[in-house]
Amino acid sequence: MMIWLSKLLASFRYALEGLKYTLVSQRNMRIHYIAALIVLLLSLYLPLRKVEVLILFVCILLVIVAELINTAVEAVIDLVTEEFHPLAKVAKDVAAGAVLLCSGMAVVVGVSVFYPYMGFLSLSHLEGTPYSRNIGLAALIAFNFFLTLMIKAVAHRLGKWNWEPSMTTSLASCIATSLMVIVHNLLATLLLILLTALMMGTILHNKERKNPAILGVILGALVAVIAFRLM
Template identity: 60%
Template sequence: MWMIKVIKSFRYALEGLKYTVVTQRNMRIHFLVALIVLIFSLYLPLSKTEVLVLFVTIILVIFAELINTAIEAVVDMVTKEYHPLAKVAKDVAAGAVLLTAGLAVIVGLSVFYPYLNQLFHRFWIDSPHKPSMGLAAIIAFDFFLTLMLKAWLHRRGKTSLEPSMITSVAFCVATLIVAVIGNLIITLLVYFLTTLLLGLRFRVDSNRKAILFGALIGIVVAVVGVRFM
């Protein structure tokens, strides 16, 4: 009898995990990142302690997301109308997820930094590039290329694909900064700022294709331009 109860408990727990993965986009992102991290941990020569720290961090993030989902479900069950306390409950639960996710980023960078730094200097740039007027020329080229693409797509009636000038120039400048400095930490910080810019643009403009297209153009122009400097 006790074995049946244990099996049912496992089944209920798996149903809870399944529900969060199916209904919560953030949980799917957490699981995807966890899979990538675990693949890296199998490939890289990490110590037993480092692997255990990664496992604990992954479980903490997933646990926080589970609690967040449970609190949201309870709040929605109690009231469907807006209530300040309901908002507080959801915001606090989301804050817990944010803190654990931030901890996961710090732990991941601490563990993988030596290997990421080697890959960065091997595949991204051979050596930092000296600042010159060529950088200004690359930014100007990115500006005019983006403008021409916007005009061309507009004439063809594909206005939804017109690349965002703001994100194009921003990511071009960010990539040039990375090429000049040639440091992994600075690279992560720079692209963190540009990611915040993307989030802001997503809130202001619902046309995400145009925003992402602009970012892609800026990165490609900067990378190709630096190769020819």
């Protein structure tokens, strides 16, 4: 019995060592922990329902678990080979992609949960905005992300690398266009157009990325316009 108990305690100790290692060595894990602390503090301050708190807990754990798996994959690959290998890059990129998806989902869920309580944080100018529109905007951005990713994959398989839309400009264009539709303010619209133009100007300095950047802007704007027509 004592041997079994000591092994059990040792397994807990090893698990805590793993958590400590990722927290000490991985910058992204530290960012996840800080975000988790902020979310938990907000959940204590705001009158959240039990289901909402449980959903936040699940999202926090999913992001941390994904980062742990990503760290484990990187450690195993570095143990096997220190030289560059295409398959090693694929493994690391796929593991990082899992973290990105979990983090994106956590952001969408967090915004959706906290949005109705923003009045408690003295953000009175947000009161009266339809909650369904907030959820619709989150779904729109997620749809644009996956659509852009699919088009990039198809273009890559066809060997048309120069026709892969830029994810950065696609998301930025989708968000900017959505805000222009929602805000209904000339000054804010002009500022958004200016910011988009500045971003495009910076990206277009790289001639190799000119087509992807332009395609991304067009794709993001089209997705936003069509989506708000359907909303």
